[in-house]
Amino acid sequence: MSTKHHHHHHEMHEGEALASAAQDRLTEQGEQWTAMRAAVFDALAGFDKPASAYDIAEAVSKTEGRRVAANSVYRILDLFVGANLARRVESANAYVANAHPDCLHDCIFLICDSCGHTVHIDDDTLSGGVRAAAEHAGFSAPRPVIEVRGRCGDCDPA
């Protein structure tokens, strides 16, 4: 999360590779990759914009062919966020799968006001500046939440 992360091997995963990286990361932390957790992760990763626990519960209910409560999805999302498998997009009040479960960053999200499409970028120099400014103002253990709203290239082609 600071400049010391600059030279690590930053790997962004998708699809099967992302699910398997997420599974490795969770099991390394002593947690089980249950069928339910796998289904929630698949549903989350299948959304192209931030998804709420309700969105995911609906998707999982469909694929599993049984009613899955938003509450149990919410608990799993909470576990995923703590384990770096998912990130919460605060201004959308929803979650995205973390494409880099193996490394920690203050992820920066760009969210389209029009279609909800969300782009995830990592710029430790930028978030490090925010951290430093917060510390300078006397805040300890700052956790930058950097989200940019605007219109994506599809909604507003240049």
Ligand SMILES: [Zn+2]
């Ligand atoms: Zn990284």
Ligand SMILES: [Zn+2]
């Ligand atoms: Zn990130």
Ligand SMILES: [Zn+2]
């Ligand atoms: Zn858009």
